[in-house]
Amino acid sequence: METAVIDVFVSAVKLIGLPKSVGEIYGLLFSSPLPLTLDSLVRRLSISKGSASQGLKVLRSVGAVRPVYVAGDRRDHYAAETELKKLVAGFIREELQPRLDSGTERLSHLNSLLASSHPADSAFLSSRISKLAQWHARSKSVLPLLTGLLD
Amino acid sequence: METAVIDVFVSAVKLIGLPKSVGEIYGLLFSSPLPLTLDSLVRRLSISKGSASQGLKVLRSVGAVRPVYVAGDRRDHYAAETELKKLVAGFIREELQPRLDSGTERLSHLNSLLASSHPADSAFLSSRISKLAQWHARSKSVLPLLTGLLD
DNA sequence: CAAATTGTTCAAATTTTCTTGAACTCCACG
DNA sequence: CGTGGAGTTCAAGAAAATTTGAACAATTTG
Structure with missing residues (x-):
């Protein structure tokens, strides 16, 4: 049962480009009525302490997991966050937005390169860079709307 | 210049989990005023014929590229499709929807496992599976809306 | 129809990414 | 302070994904 649920999350995280171990950890926490410590994750999933630590770091950063x-226990205990809206918002904020932001710099770099390109292709390239800029702007405005559609 | 544009697409396709070569091919086509043949891609990108063939297959399947x-030329020539809406729709149709569909089967499998689980955890697991089903339904309804937000 | 050209397939090689485990830091506690 | 438990970091090893290249299929052409 638990294994089947974990499997679902392993597939899901791979889809969005995160390592398998992240899916395993989240899947186990999602299946668990009680919060778990790092070392129960290590034992129950047979993964290394390093993986568990790094996986939890990612999950904390996107807010998929709550301490x-x-x-009377010094160890950190973690529970899965199960509000879809929060998960998606966190993923967008931590993984997607940063890429869009670096895209802004890239676009201005492209525009500067445009100045020093052969006049022959210049018109065409210019139109393509406008197209890219348009896509970029559209993405920037649409991404945040996504969370609104959920929950 | 061209290289910089290609770079943008290489990052973009890696973000959505497609191989680098797909980004290179699309990036070059996007930068090119004329449609290109498989062997110009091979020569200009220094990739193997196999990669180019497989990359074009993916791009055709999502409708990112148009023959x-x-x-007077027997070879296939390809041009980049530049309508964002079409690209996103194709990606959703070919890469995302199939996963959601297989999710339906997985959920019913989970429900069947639920019957044969310890009564002790049963209530909790049942609630978690409902949660999963809820996420699944929400995703199924939201994904198609996405394309509407674009263009 | 034989030869040449175009494109595909797939196993092996390569590259990239993930995981491991040992060394380290940081605290809490005695 | 010094010891021990909890968690992090990161280089090396393992695993997974991608790319290559050679063999193949399909199609056109002379």
């Missing part, structure tokens, strides 16, 4: 305080 | 007839 839970447990009295 | 162009050229009189």
